[in-house]
Amino acid sequence: MYKEYDSQELSYRNKFLLPPDIIYFLGNSLGLQPNTTSIGITETLDKWHKYGVEAFFLGDNPWMEIADSINVSMANILGAKPEEVVIMNTLTTNLHLALITFYRPEKNKYKILVEENAFPTDAYAFKSQLRYHGYDPEEDLVVVKSRDDIIHYEDIEAILESGEIALTIFGGVNYYSGQVFDLERITKMARKHGSVIGFDLAHAVGNIELDLHRIGFDFAVWCNYKYMNGGPGAPGGLFIHERHHSDSEIGKLSRFEGWWGNKRSTRFLMRDDFEPEVGAKAWQLSTSSPIMLSALRSSLDIFDEVGIKKLREKSIKLTGYLRDLIGDKFEIITPQDSGAQLSVRVPDKILFAFLHRKGVYTDWREPDVIRLAPVPLYNTFEEVYNTSKLMIDFL
DSSP: OHHHHHHHHHHHHTTEEOOTTOEEOBTTTSOOEETTHHHHHHHHHHHHHHHGGGGGTSSSSOHHHHHHHHHHHHHHHHTOOGGGEEEESOHHHHHHHHHHHHOOOBTTBOEEEEETTOOHHHHHHHHHHHHHTTOOHHHHEEEEOOBTTBOOHHHHHHHHTTSOEEEEEEESBOTTTOOBOOHHHHHHHHHHTTOEEEEEOTTTTTTSOOOHHHHOOSEEEEOSSSTTOOOTTOOEEEEEOGGGOSHHHHTTSOOOOOGGGBOHHHHTTTOSSOOBOSGGGGGOOSOOOHHHHHHHHHHHHHHHHHOHHHHHHHHHHHHHHHHHHHTTTSEEOSOSSOOSOEEEEOSSSHHHHHHHHTTEEOEEETTTEEEEBOOTTTOOHHHHHHHHHHHHHHO
């Protein structure tokens, strides 16, 4: 079976630099390097050499225009409008900037609702924001507990019915279990109970199909070094829904501002008064690195060519194949219809260490979970088969 599928998919794999003699199932932590990344970075360095600061405006693809093309490509992946998207900073910085705008506690409505096993940096941000506003993180960060490793929507609804939740924010895909959340269903529940709604899409972008504009939640943040293959420390992303772009709506919002969020046409006039860019770009603070943007551009070129729909179709087959091969031998806590990840519960780290010695790179999450992420862009059905055979032979 795997040979039939792999013969159709190797063209994508050949676009990446693969670790030698390694089966790499860690794309949910750090994606692999596209083979054009070094070319893009070198071209950026050459422009710096040739033009100095004028490289922002001169030559092919001047630096000022890199972000615009990236926003268009990212919007296609997100199901968003380009003006709703901006690439900048890192995930946690963008999360804090979004919370400054959208976490608006009131006397009787001030709590933040999250899922159990949210990514740790999210929890740190939420707790610190609660403390900043004078609330108790131990009391006012409300966690939806899982049952049988799954977050159930009726449990979310029950908590929202209290009327105390000012902000609901979930992962698009839970990093620990791999559960893919129904973003539209959660958004409707949050809106019904008067809660602002946002998502951390770090494990969803480049992994599952998204429809951010139509669903209409308020904001989202993500990183671009996992499934997006932008490289370590790649700039993150921020989505601000279009309804928050109008002058009348912005007047109701708090927002930290910096010079790169000033309108491009007047940015270099160095005026004292801030004139915001259109859309999500108004949330920018500082100059983005053309070097890091060019690295992300290399990966986005591949996504532009392949399309997220086609990748998702392969991912369902690839992850489903792994589930079929090991499902009756191991406890899989990831629900069906997952993204490019299976979380497997094991009694200790011995299997994890064994796989690593055999050249299969996965990751371990305390207390008892191995995460395997077969990424459709560069992992193959043969790799899935060989890994499953190692796991079963280990028993």
